[in-house]
Amino acid sequence: KAGVTQTPRYLIKTRGQQVTLSCSPISGHRSVSWYQQTPGQGLQFLFEYFSETQRNKGNFPGRFSGRQFSNSRSEMNVSTLELGDSALYLCASRLAGVGSYEQYFGPGTRLTVT
Amino acid sequence: GDSVTQMEGPVTLSEEAFLTINCTYTATGYPSLFWYVQYPGEGLQLLLKATKADDKGSNKGFEATYRKETTSFHLEKGSVQVSDSAVYFCALRDSRGNEKLTFGTGTRLTIIP
Numbered sequence: 001k002a003g004v005t006q007t008p009r010y011l012i013k014t015r016g017q018q019v020t021l022s023c024s025p026i027s028g029h030r031s032v033s034w035y036q037q038t039p040g041q042g043l044q045f046l047f048e049y050f051s052e053t054q055r056n057k058g059n060f061p062g063r064f065s066g067r068q069f070s071n072s073r074s075e076m077n078v079s080t081l082e083l084g085d086s087a088l089y090l091c092a093s094r095l096a097g098v099g100s101y102e103q104y105f106g107p108g109t110r111l112t113v114t
Numbered sequence: 115g116d117s118v119t120q121m122e123g124p125v126t127l128s129e130e131a132f133l134t135i136n137c138t139y140t141a142t143g144y145p146s147l148f149w150y151v152q153y154p155g156e157g158l159q160l161l162l163k164a165t166k167a168d169d170k171g172s173n174k175g176f177e178a179t180y181r182k183e184t185t186s187f188h189l190e191k192g193s194v195q196v197s198d199s200a201v202y203f204c205a206l207r208d209s210r211g212n213e214k215l216t217f218g219t220g221t222r223l224t225i226i227p
Contacts, residue, residue, distance in 0.1 A: 042218075045214040107157045108156075
């Protein structure tokens with residue numbers, strides 16, 4: 001079974017621009033979560049989507065948004081990019097259901113803001 | 115709020131040495147606990163998990179036991195290999211149905227042949 005895929009793998013943007021990252025979960029997984037990883041702040045939860053609805057949101061400004069499609073694929077968008085948004089963005093999928101605690105991570109998208 | 119505290123790194127060991135990476139947590143109720151591993155240039159891989167007190171998670175020679183009384187989930191391996199060199203993250207999922215994972219800061223492990 002194919003794992004979680006994220007596109008693109010690398011991205012360079014300029015401050016003030018916006019960016020969209022994509023995540024395709026493992027087949028059959030209905031929950032998708034996003035995390036930001038930086039050397040200074042470590043791994044931080046952005047949001048979780050299930051059945052096209054955002055269920056949880058972390059402590060990030062409104063410039064960070066996301067959505068999920070009917071096929072469970074998810075996108076996250078960052079508007080008005082700042083230098084501090086440079087990070088590895090990780091997507092994780094989960095089967096969803098009683099006892100399905102494991103989240104499976106993709107390889108990440110490395111975003112560099114200049 | 116929930117938090118995870120991990121042993122400061124980096125940790126450097128010789129091949130076949132015994133490994134312990136300490137992890138303690140703060141959370142209400144009975145969270146689920148996880149160890150993830152990240153190899154260079156890759157995402158996180160689930161290494162092992164424990165969902166209730168006294169559970170022992172194990173995988174690839176690594177073990178960790180969920181100790182409610184000491185709020186700990188220390189990672190151990192009896193004989194490390196060069197291929198175990200990576201960054202290890204301890205994480206918890208709270209018991210309130212929130213799927214958010216709270217991670218420790220990570221411990222970089224380097225194994226020398």
